[in-house]
Amino acid sequence: MRKTKDLAQLQAIARGVRRHIVEMTGAAKSGHPGGSLSAVETLVTLYFDVMNHDPANPRWADRDRFILSKGHAAPVLYAVMAECGYADTPVDQLNTLRKLGSVYQGHPDRRFIPSLEASTGSLGQGLSVAIGMGLAARLDGKAWRTYVVLGDGEIQEGQIWEAAMFGAFHKVDNVVAIVDYNRIQLDGFVKDIMELEPLADKWRAFGWQVVEPDGHDIASLQKAFAEAAATKGKPTVLIAHTIKGKGVSFMENNPKFHGVAPTPAEVEQALKELA
Amino acid sequence: MAAAGISMREAFGQALVGLAGSHPEMMVLDADVSASSRTVLFGKQYPDRFFNVGVAEANMIDIAAGMATCGLRPVVNTFALFITLKGADQVRNIVCYNNLPVVLAGTYAGLSDSFDGASHQSVLDVAIMRAMPNMTVVVPADNVEVRQALEAALRRDGPTYIRICRNPTPVLFEDAAPLEIGRIRKLRDGADLTIAVCGIPTYMAIEAAGRLAAAGISVDLLEVSTVKPIDEAALLESVRKTGKVLTVEEHTVVGGLGGAVAEILGRRAPARMDFVGVPDCFAESGPYMELLSKYGISTQEIESRARQLVEGVAA
Numbered sequence: 001m002r003k004t005k006d007l008a009q010l011q012a013i014a015r016g017v018r019r020h021i022v023e024m025t026g027a028a029k030s031g032h033p034g035g036s037l038s039a040v041e042t043l044v045t046l047y048f049d050v051m052n053h054d055p056a057n058p059r060w061a062d063r064d065r066f067i068l069s070k071g072h073a074a075p076v077l078y079a080v081m082a083e084c085g086y087a088d089t090p091v092d093q094l095n096t097l098r099k100l101g102s103v104y105q106g107h108p109d110r111r112f113i114p115s116l117e118a119s120t121g122s123l124g125q126g127l128s129v130a131i132g133m134g135l136a137a138r139l140d141g142k143a144w145r146t147y148v149v150l151g152d153g154e155i156q157e158g159q160i161w162e163a164a165m166f167g168a169f170h171k172v173d174n175v176v177a178i179v180d181y182n183r184i185q186l187d188g189f190v191k192d193i194m195e196l197e198p199l200a201d202k203w204r205a206f207g208w209q210v211v212e213p214d215g216h217d218i219a220s221l222q223k224a225f226a227e228a229a230a231t232k233g234k235p236t237v238l239i240a241h242t243i244k245g246k247g248v249s250f251m252e253n254n255p256k257f258h259g260v261a262p263t264p265a266e267v268e269q270a271l272k273e274l275a
Numbered sequence: 276m277a278a279a280g281i282s283m284r285e286a287f288g289q290a291l292v293g294l295a296g297s298h299p300e301m302m303v304l305d306a307d308v309s310a311s312s313r314t315v316l317f318g319k320q321y322p323d324r325f326f327n328v329g330v331a332e333a334n335m336i337d338i339a340a341g342m343a344t345c346g347l348r349p350v351v352n353t354f355a356l357f358i359t360l361k362g363a364d365q366v367r368n369i370v371c372y373n374n375l376p377v378v379l380a381g382t383y384a385g386l387s388d389s390f391d392g393a394s395h396q397s398v399l400d401v402a403i404m405r406a407m408p409n410m411t412v413v414v415p416a417d418n419v420e421v422r423q424a425l426e427a428a429l430r431r432d433g434p435t436y437i438r439i440c441r442n443p444t445p446v447l448f449e450d451a452a453p454l455e456i457g458r459i460r461k462l463r464d465g466a467d468l469t470i471a472v473c474g475i476p477t478y479m480a481i482e483a484a485g486r487l488a489a490a491g492i493s494v495d496l497l498e499v500s501t502v503k504p505i506d507e508a509a510l511l512e513s514v515r516k517t518g519k520v521l522t523v524e525e526h527t528v529v530g531g532l533g534g535a536v537a538e539i540l541g542r543r544a545p546a547r548m549d550f551v552g553v554p555d556c557f558a559e560s561g562p563y564m565e566l567l568s569k570y571g572i573s574t575q576e577i578e579s580r581a582r583q584l585v586e587g588v589a590a
Contacts, residue, residue, distance in 0.1 A: 065344075110373055117344060122368035128334045129369060132341020132349075135326070139302075139347070159365075162334035170326075 001055050001084050003048055010218045013083060014044045018247045019274050020079035020094050026267035028098040031106070034257035036076035038182035038215070038242040039149060043080045045221040046147055055085045058115035062144050065117045065133050069126020070151035070180065071107035072259070078104050078113075086115045124157025126150065127177055131167050134175040134235075145174045145229070153185030156194050161206065167235040168207025176228045177208075177237040180215065182244035184255045200239055208237045215240030248273055283440040284382050286418035288313025290425050291350065295321055298429055300346060304339050306332045306353040311441075312382045314352045332357045336365035336377070343375035348429055354388065355381025355397035355438060359404055370434045371409045378428045379404075379436045385475060385525035386558055387441035389566045393557040402530030404436040405503045411456060412503040414438045414524075414532075416477035417447045420500055423454040431456070438474060442563050445478040457501050459509035465493030468585050469513045469546075472523040473499045473532050476551070476572050480523050483577035492585050505535050511544055519547045519584045523577055525567065528552040547587075549580050 004010060017040050025031040047053070051064040068077045075097060081089040088103060096102035103112040107121030118129055130148035137144050150160065167175060181199070183190050190196055200210045209231040213224035221240070228236035244258070245251025248270040251262075262270055281289075291303055291314060304326045309315040318325035328335040332353055339349035351358065358366070358381045370377045381400055388395040404412045413428065413435060415421040421439060428435035435456075451460070462477075463484050472480040477498050484494040495513045499505060514520055520540065522533035533550040540546050553570045567573060 118340075118369065119372045120369075122364050125333075125337045125365060125369050128337030128365075129341040129344075132338035132343075133345055134341075135338065136342045136345030136347050139323070140345070159331075159333040159337070162328070162331035163337075166328055166331070166334055166338070 005049050005222070007218055010044055010048055013048055014040050014218070015274055017044060017076065017079045017083060019271060020082070021075045022248065022262060022267055022270040022274065024075045024079070024094050024097040024104070025261040026264065027095040029261050030098055031075060031261050032072040032259050033075070033261060034184065034244040034251055034254070035070060035151060035180065035182060036073045037246045037248065037251065038244050039073050039076050039180045040246065041216050041218050041221055042149060042178055042180065042240055043076050045218050045225065047080050047084055049222060050225045051147065052144065058086060062142060064144050065130070065146040067118050067126045067130050067146070067148040068108055068120055069148050070123065070154050071120035073149070073151070074104070074106065074108050077108060081115065088113045088115050123151065123154040124159040127160055127163040127167070130175050130177070131163055131172050134172040135170070137174055138172070145176065147176050147178065149178045149180055151185070152179055152181045152183060152190050152196060153193070155179060155196065164203065164206040164208065171233050172235050173232050175235045176225070177235065179237060179239045180242055181239050182242040184244040184253070184258060186258050188255050203237045203239070207234055209234050210237055210239060212239045212241060215242035216246055280443065281418065282443045283415070283418055283421050284311070284313045287380065287382070287421050287425065287439050288316040290422040291317040292320055293422070294426060294429065295324070298348060300348045301429060302326065302339070302342055302347050302349045304328060304335050304349055304351050306330060306335045306357070308353050312352040312380070332361040333365050336362040337369050339377045340365070340369045340373065340375050343377050344373070348376055348378070350378040350380055350425070352380045352382060354395060355384035355400045356395060359397065359400040363403060366434070367407050371407045374409045374433045376432055377434050378425065379434065380439055381436060382439040383441045384438045385440060386553070386566045386570065387563055389563040390560050392560040396558050398525070398527045398553045398558070399530070400438065401502055401524070401526050401532065402534065405530065405535060409433045410503060411435045411501065413456060413501050414473040415454065415500060416474055416498060417444055419446060419448040420454045424500070427454065427456045440475050444475050447478060447481070454500050457504055457506060459506035460498040460500065461496070461509070462498055463494055463496035465495040466517060467492045467494065467519070468581055469495045469497060469517045469520045470523060470577070470581065471497045471499050471510065471520060471532065471536055473502060474525050476523045476525055476577070479572070479574040480577055482574045483581060486574070486578050487581055492581065494581065499532060502532050502535055505539065507539055510536065510539060514540060514544050514546050521549050521551060521577070521581050521584055523551040525572055526552050527555055529555055547584060549584050551577055551580055
């Protein structure tokens with residue numbers, strides 16, 4: 001696959017992934033475009049630059065692990081894995097998302113896509129799973145790392161903070177959490193539903209290294225992941241400041257597009273913007 | 276029947292230590308009850324393989340799941356009630372959904388946390404675990420079976436729930452063939468009635484079957500240590516012979532062994548049935564044996580229900 005650090009190339013891949021997300025959710029007539037679009041640069045930077053993985057050998061023992069804890073953003077993960085060339089995520093089937101018999105289930109499902117590290121969907125669990133993987137790597141004396149993407153609404157779940165306590169206490173520094181801080185959850189704006197601020201202070205108080213990249217600026221993300229890799233003795237969380245629906249004018253910062261698919265006319269409009 | 280010297284939880288704690296050498300991939304996790312669950316024995320000898328997560332059951336179960344994806348064999352320990360209720364989402368949506376080889380050891384099960392009262396008593400764990408796809412549910416009847424259940428679970432590729440009693444109970448199977456997951460153990464041949472039992476009441480069912488034999492009623496006595504997947508063939512063979520079944524368990528009569536047996540017989544071999552178990556209610560504090568008896572689980576109760584079934588009297 002075409003791993004690269006080149007910003008222009010990564011941005012081009014991100015644009016293609018956004019087009020997939022719009023087309024997939026449009027074809028499915030359901031799904032979660034907003035929180036998929038907000039996480040595009042995070043996943044593209046991880047899969048095309050930061051992570052050690054081999055789509056031709058998905059069970060390679062020393063690969064870095066990735067968990068999409070906010071499983072409803074499945075379209076971005078499917079599109080990125082498809083662009084990486086994983087055999088079980090074919091590009092030409094992306095538009096079968098959510099259809100009966102499709103490998104592209106509504107939320108990531110390892111029964112259909114064995115290259116996934118974990119089936120997810122019920123919020124709040126991915127950080128614990130990632131820490132279990134991190135412990136396994138450490139017990140095995142291995143250098144591979146685990147990345148887990150959390151939603152901002154998701155971290156209202158209590159289990160996230162159980163895991164946060166554990167990760168710092170046990171110095172699980174081979175785990176990196178990324179909060180996709182797009183400030184919108186299903187029912188509306190996070191600040192109106194259940195405010196998370198002061199979010200960085202909360203993670204610091206729990207003993208984590210906090211980095212706050214611009215989640216749509218690939219260079220900023222690259223720098224943040226480098227800082228995470230250099231941080232020893234405690235886990236790192238990236239609070240990635242993002243925009244829900246990023247890249248499509250009428251979806252940006254619009255709570256409606258948390259869980260509503262674009263109409264055919266909206267798909268057409270969005271694809272023009274993403275040309 | 277005399278109770279064994281050590282409790283079932285102690286036997287399980289010792290089994291973890293005993294299997295540690297031959298199973299280097301085995302990790303043990305606990306949620307701040309290691310002194311009770313007896314995982315403290317393992318934790319002292321193998322501190323690098325022991326994780327006490329604090330009072331955080333959900334986190335514990337998913338950490339174990341993450342470990343299991345990497346080839347480790349985690350054994351998760353806390354009270355049965357907390358694994359199966361506080362951890363239900365984690366067990367279903369991560370452990371079972373991903374079909375991971377995690378052993379869930381639910382201790383203080385049934386009414387055995389007797390003095391702590393209803394908030395801690397676990398009489399619905401089998402019903403919940405049984406409804407989880409990919410889950411295997413094992414209910415050992417004595418200290419011998421609890422060791423064998425752990426050993427067998429560590430050889431499996433998917434998740435296994437093992438139900439553990441807090442207290443000393445009679446040892447039944449010291450000289451018997453080892454427990455096999457998925458196999459019914461035939462304890463007695465009879466023609467008048469099938470009794471299907473799991474867990475601690477097994478010794479009561481053995482006693483009751485003896486008394487019934489003296490009264491001229493012959494019992495086909497089945498010990499169903501694996502409630503899921505249940506040994507359907509052995510069950511059907513017995514019931515086609517006797518036509519009547521009494522299930523016996525230290526669990527609510529809603530959805531446990533009785534439910535599992537009824538689901539099969541309703542479809543394959545309808546039979547007259549009755550259920551010995553905890554009624555659909557909350558129990559209370561008290562001594563274990565007295566509590567079992569008060570909530571419907573005793574040799575006398577088994578004997579009396581069996582007679583009613585055979586004699587055709589409505590329970």
